[in-house]
Amino acid sequence: MDEKVRLQFHGAVQNTTGSMHMLHMGDKKILLDCGLFQGRREESRERNLNFPFKPAEVTALILSHAHIDHCGNIPNLRKQGFDGFVFCTTATLDLSSALLRDSAHIQEKDIEFLNKKRARRGLPPLQPIYTIEDTEKCLYNFHGVYYHKTFHVLKDILVTFLDAGHILGSALTVIDVRKNGHMQRILFTGDLGRKNMPILRDPEIPDNVDILIIESTYGNRFHGDIAQSDEKLAGIINRVVARGGKIIVPAFSVGRTQELVFSMKRLIDQKLIPQIPVFVDSPLSVNVTEIFRSHYECYGSEMRDLLLEGRDPFGFETLTYVRTVEESKALNDLKKPCVILSASGMCEAGRILHHLKNNIENPANLILIVGFMAVDTLGRKIAERQPTVRIFGEIYNLRAEVAIMNEFSAHADANGLPEFATAVSRQGDIKKIFVVHGEPDQSEALAGRLRETLGMEVIIPRRNEIFDLF
Ligand SMILES: [Zn+2]
Ligand SMILES: [Zn+2]
Known part of the structure; x- marks a missing residue:
């Protein structure tokens, strides 16, 4: 290849949702992730409906992992004319199949609800961004690849997935571009996981990286030590059981649910908590747990x-x-x-809303926050302990106790992110770093740390900004 290689940032720049970046190789376009933007309803709908490029012009899509903020808009991309391969790991393929169907179902229900309201105001009905049918169509484009198996996306572009340690199937995307006879390597972290987590393997460290695109969700925040998570969880459960309350946990169907279940199993086995009833109330979580049971290739030896x-x-x-x-x-x-x-993890939809509605006003109960909550979501409002919150259009007083445990976080924190970048830089000469997937203060903090420790050019791109790479 002798044409210019350029990188354009379309989503999850200076925020954490809607991950979407485009590699331009001459006139060919390779998309990295195609996530749903989540935030205020109107803005989300507008951004998710309209792509800032022509989907039919995209040659291929490389998907880092199955979280909706990374894969959630693929059915719409397909619907609007994209018909290339979606490359991802085999576990991501299985998870995407479950998660995207669920996402379509939520959107169909959501629009039904909205249209009833619109009809009362004499407004015409809206269409969902995509339907279950659209989702099924796009799944035919998916192509599952095992970790460490290098494959061609174009003649001069090779891709290898390495472990990202974030969720089942999550991958670091290593992109090798042959340009004027030389190989150049781009690394996209997707969402970067943590070391020493109970279920997944640690993130890998690729060598010879020229361009690094790194996430920054927790660029300025530190997680509690995972080694103390069992003890802390036991303390919370015992306290609430003693006062006769219920514990409501909004949890992502992928990862957090299984980790919490695994942790409670250990606590019960060790008699550190009583044998209380535990319910995983989400059809998606049930399906996803089945997928967890079948992907041996993703685990460390203990789990396997x-x-x-x-x-x-x-x-x-x-x-x-x-x-x-x-x-x-x-x-x-x-x-x-x-x-x-x-679910859902950020309390934006699903059965969690009913449980919150029924339990949020009783001070004996506890809402346990175990995951990241994006701005403007109900989960964020609860995590911030706002005195009243709106659920299904009604106002409720937040009287239940709110506890936050970030020990289970699936993201590298303010230590883990620079540690990872430093380890990568020891394996080769990074030329440039792009910081994405973080709210502005988090991205700024990470960029500052990286400039200081690595002394190289670190850029926080703006939306739709484009850069010449080589
Ligand atoms: Zn993720
Ligand atoms: Zn993400």
């Missing part, structure tokens, strides 16, 4: 051995996976202490 020995890491006697709406509703009448894990 458990699975091989037939000892279910994601099940115990008092744990119930809830599928039907009736079972879910029955949880409202349960008067004894219990733990309810439900």
